[in-house]
Structure formats: C-alpha cells, structure tokens
Amino acid sequence: MSDKVVLAYSGGLDTSVAVRWLKEKYDLDVIAVCVDVGNERDFSVVQQKALDVGAIKSLVIDAKDSYVSDYVFPALQADAIYEGEYPLATALARPLMARLLVNIARQEGASAVAHGCTGKGNDQVRFDVSFNALAPDLGVITPAREWGMTRQETIKYAERYGIPLPVTVASPYSIDEALWGRAIECGVLEDPWVEPPEEVFTWTKSPSEAPSEPGYVEISFEKGIPVTIDGQRLAGVGLIQRLNELAGEHGVGRIDHIENRLVGIKSREVYEAPAAVVLLQAHLDLELLTLSRDQLRFKQRVAQVYADLIYNGLWFSALRQDLAAYVRSSQRFVTGTVRLKLFRGSSIVVGRKSPFSLYKYGLATYDKGDEFDQSASTGFIHLWGLPVRTQAQAQPIIDKAEGS
Numbered sequence: 001m002s003d004k005v006v007l008a009y010s011g012g013l014d015t016s017v018a019v020r021w022l023k024e025k026y027d028l029d030v031i032a033v034c035v036d037v038g039n040e041r042d043f044s045v046v047q048q049k050a051l052d053v054g055a056i057k058s059l060v061i062d063a064k065d066s067y068v069s070d071y072v073f074p075a076l077q078a079d080a081i082y083e084g085e086y087p088l089a090t091a092l093a094r095p096l097m098a099r100l101l102v103n104i105a106r107q108e109g110a111s112a113v114a115h116g117c118t119g120k121g122n123d124q125v126r127f128d129v130s131f132n133a134l135a136p137d138l139g140v141i142t143p144a145r146e147w148g149m150t151r152q153e154t155i156k157y158a159e160r161y162g163i164p165l166p167v168t169v170a171s172p173y174s175i176d177e178a179l180w181g182r183a184i185e186c187g188v189l190e191d192p193w194v195e196p197p198e199e200v201f202t203w204t205k206s207p208s209e210a211p212s213e214p215g216y217v218e219i220s221f222e223k224g225i226p227v228t229i230d231g232q233r234l235a236g237v238g239l240i241q242r243l244n245e246l247a248g249e250h251g252v253g254r255i256d257h258i259e260n261r262l263v264g265i266k267s268r269e270v271y272e273a274p275a276a277v278v279l280l281q282a283h284l285d286l287e288l289l290t291l292s293r294d295q296l297r298f299k300q301r302v303a304q305v306y307a308d309l310i311y312n313g314l315w316f317s318a319l320r321q322d323l324a325a326y327v328r329s330s331q332r333f334v335t336g337t338v339r340l341k342l343f344r345g346s347s348i349v350v351g352r353k354s355p356f357s358l359y360k361y362g363l364a365t366y367d368k369g370d371e372f373d374q375s376a377s378t379g380f381i382h383l384w385g386l387p388v389r390t391q392a393q394a395q396p397i398i399d400k401a402e403g404s
C-alpha cells in the first residue's frame, strides 16, 4: 500500500495535474482537500473532479466560520492592511488551510502534505512555514515548484493523462477568492500602466454604473467585532456577505496595488474587497472615537507589524500571538456604531457614536456650554515650548529650504 499525501486542492489546472504527478513521481495516494473560505465555486464539482483525476479521497471543508472569527476578525481588530492597500484576504486563508490539512493528515495517517503554489509567490511561504510550525514531522511536497513545467507543458501533461482542462484555462487571469476579498492577477494586469478592464471585476459594480443616489449603512461593533448592519444582528460570515453585496453595489472596494512580495518581486495586484474596505474604515473610525491618542499611535505601529506578519506567512509565530493579545486588550471599549455613505466607488464615514466615546461636547464646543479653561493653556504652552525656545536661542534656526 502506498503512503498518503494530503493535497490542498482548488480544482484548477495545477492542483489537478498535481494529483497525477504525486502518484507518478512519488507513488503517493492523494487525499484532495478543498477548503471553502467563501470562494464562489461549485464545490460538488470540485470534489468530484479530484476523484476523476485520481485522488483516492476528496474532501470539501466549509471553513468560512473559522476563517472569519479566527483570522479575519482578529486582523480587522488589528487594522491590518498590507502597505496601506491590501486587506490580506488570501494571506489570512493560508494558515487556516494549513491547519486543516495537518489535521486531516493526522486523521488519515498521511506522511506528507502538499500544495500547488509556484516558487514565485507568497502563498508557498505561508503554507510551508505554517506546515512546519504545526507539524515539523510531516513532509511538504510542492509539485508546481518542483516539476519545472511551463503553463503550456502543464496543459500537455493534463492532456496526456486525460485530465480535463478547466474553462478557466481560457481566461488570462489568475483569481483567488475568499470572503474577505478577491485577488486578480496576470493577463493585461501585468502591465502596471494598463487600467484593469471592467471584466476582471465581479463583486463590484463599475462606479459609473452604480446607483445615482448614495446608500447609507450603519455598522455596530462590540469590542472591535462587527455585529449588526442597519440594526440587524448577523453572524460574521453573513455580515461580511451582506456588506460585500451592499458596498459592491455602490462600486466600493476596488484596489489596484503595486505590491512588494516577500520573495522580492514587485507585482501588480488588483483586488475587490467591498466588505473589508468598509469594515476597516468603520472600525478605525470607531477607534478614533474610543481610544486615546497614545493608544492610537502605538496601535498604528502594531498594525503595520501585524500586517507584515500576516503577509509574510508568520501567522503562527510567537510575535503574532503576542500582538494578538495586545490587540484584544485594546478593543475593550471599541463598541459603538458607525454610519457610512456609499456613493459611486467611494465610502466615507459620516457619523459615529459610542457609549465609551472620549469625545466631550463641553470640551470641544465653541458655543456656550464651553467647559474648557482657556487660561490654563498659557502655562501649558510656556512649558511645552521651553525646549524649542531654549535651543533656538543657542543654535540659529534653519528655516529656508536648502539652496534658496
């Protein structure tokens, strides 16, 4: 009897060819696992296809709940956005997939796990680092990185073994979907000067065809977790689905990012992430209302480190776990409601409220009811400016641009 390998299976060309290749090259029986993180796909077709191309077992796992509550929401609480642009949908799904594959490898007594990532991307890093952290004893096999076939050769291989070519082979784009966002790569997008053609977008309306009246949405958070939309309580998965539709209808959530991959390549990435864009914006706004300046400044720095850790495949690192504890603590009073206006591709916050708001009308107002003691500012500024005053007297100020 052959040893078994658990393969992360998407139903696409590479992972279908991998099923066969793993048998030919390593004499391994393949257990195909397709993880549903909110990809728009017919999973029964994918499941059957794995068997058709030679897997001894084919599983589809609905991991949407775990994806949202264990990965997406912690990242939202952290305000994690890679390079200020990318909400990290794909990057957040990979450690979850790795964990599920390891669990199945244990149940099935498999000796290895495998994925179909190429050697140029980030996903290979996320899978491999996660596998090694969770199960250092399991072998990791990476067919697409090892076989050295071009796209054309892969297609030939498929034809030779009667592996049906997916219709997507006709499409020039490579697409990866999860509830938190959709990534589109390849084809004309590889020229960073070329505007993404309308056809690459499926979750968002073109802003020019979006409704001519703005839409409003109210999102309530409890401790940094979104819990209601327009007063209706929804579990995480449903809430994100609802917002993807709502904001997508108004053309909100398109992102065009020249992105720094971990392996050193700059790549042009196009995303659609309507719910992510709106939720990250709303969440940060609520933090502006409920966190102190010092908390906000510190948290911003953590957000950047956190986003890099997610992007760079270090979800299971101790540092990521430490930061998660800090982030959780920071969310104690991030409870309240944010109101946004969605209009033709833009979303802006137009209102916010919280039982823990640090905004005090009596301090902010210029009308009667002002409680701020303006006379106290004189002494405050006297000391605040003391070091600047002292230094300016001892050391002349340079206040002209160099060369002028």
Ligand code: ARG
Binding pocket: 088, 090, 091, 121, 122, 123, 174, 175, 176, 183, 185, 259, 269
């Ligand atoms: N650039 C994004 C990332 O690294 C999206 C990658 C999409 N993945 C894919 N296999 N097509 O997270």
